Amino acid sequence: MYIVHVFVHVKQDFVEEFKTVTVENAKESILEPGIVRFDIVQQHDDPTRFVLIEVYRSFEDTSKHKLTEHYMRWRDAVSHMMEVPRTSVKFYNVFPEDEGWE
Numbered sequence: 806m807y808i809v810h811v812f813v814h815v816k817q818d819f820v821e822e823f824k825t826v827t828v829e830n831a832k833e834s835i836l837e838p839g840i841v842r843f844d845i846v847q848q849h850d851d852p853t854r855f856v857l858i859e860v861y862r863s864f865e866d867t868s869k870h871k872l873t874e875h876y877m878r879w880r881d882a883v884s885h886m887m888e889v890p891r892t893s894v895k896f897y898n899v900f901p902e903d904e905g906w907e
Contacts, residue, residue, distance in 0.1 A: 806841065806898040807864045811857040811891055819886035820852055827857070830879035834859070837873065839866025853888065860898075 815823045824845070831843040841860040848854035861867050870876055 807861040807867060808896040808898060809857075809859045809861070809867065809893050810896070811859065811893045813855040813857065813883075813891045814888040815853050815855065815883075815886050816888050817853055823855070823883055823886050826879055826882045827855070830875055831857075833873070833875035834870065837866070837870060839863065839869055 813823075824847070827845055831845055834840050834843045839862050841862060842858070843860070844858040846856050846858065848856075859867075859870075861870070
């Protein structure tokens with residue numbers, strides 16, 4: 806598995822709109838064969854901060870995801886909502902092993 810944590814700091818005025826369009830993107834993303842899981846979490850003590858937790862079957866599936874219409878629609882819709890550019894950290898899972906996610 807290849808896991809990406811995307812850190813997003815949203816402008817205060819766009820928090821609800823960001824959540825709406827991001828949930829739409831997540832619902833379509835989990836239908837992709839290369840995506841195992843797509844979570845959206847909001848920081849408890851600062852509701853303008855989010856982490857998108859994207860779990861892919863392989864590194865190559867991240868590139869396929871970025872070519873989808875729904876991702877490009879999300880990317881364009883949220884670009885003006887960011888307080889600062891989003892960042893990400895990439896991981897490989899250690900446990901459970903890949904078979905546990907199939």
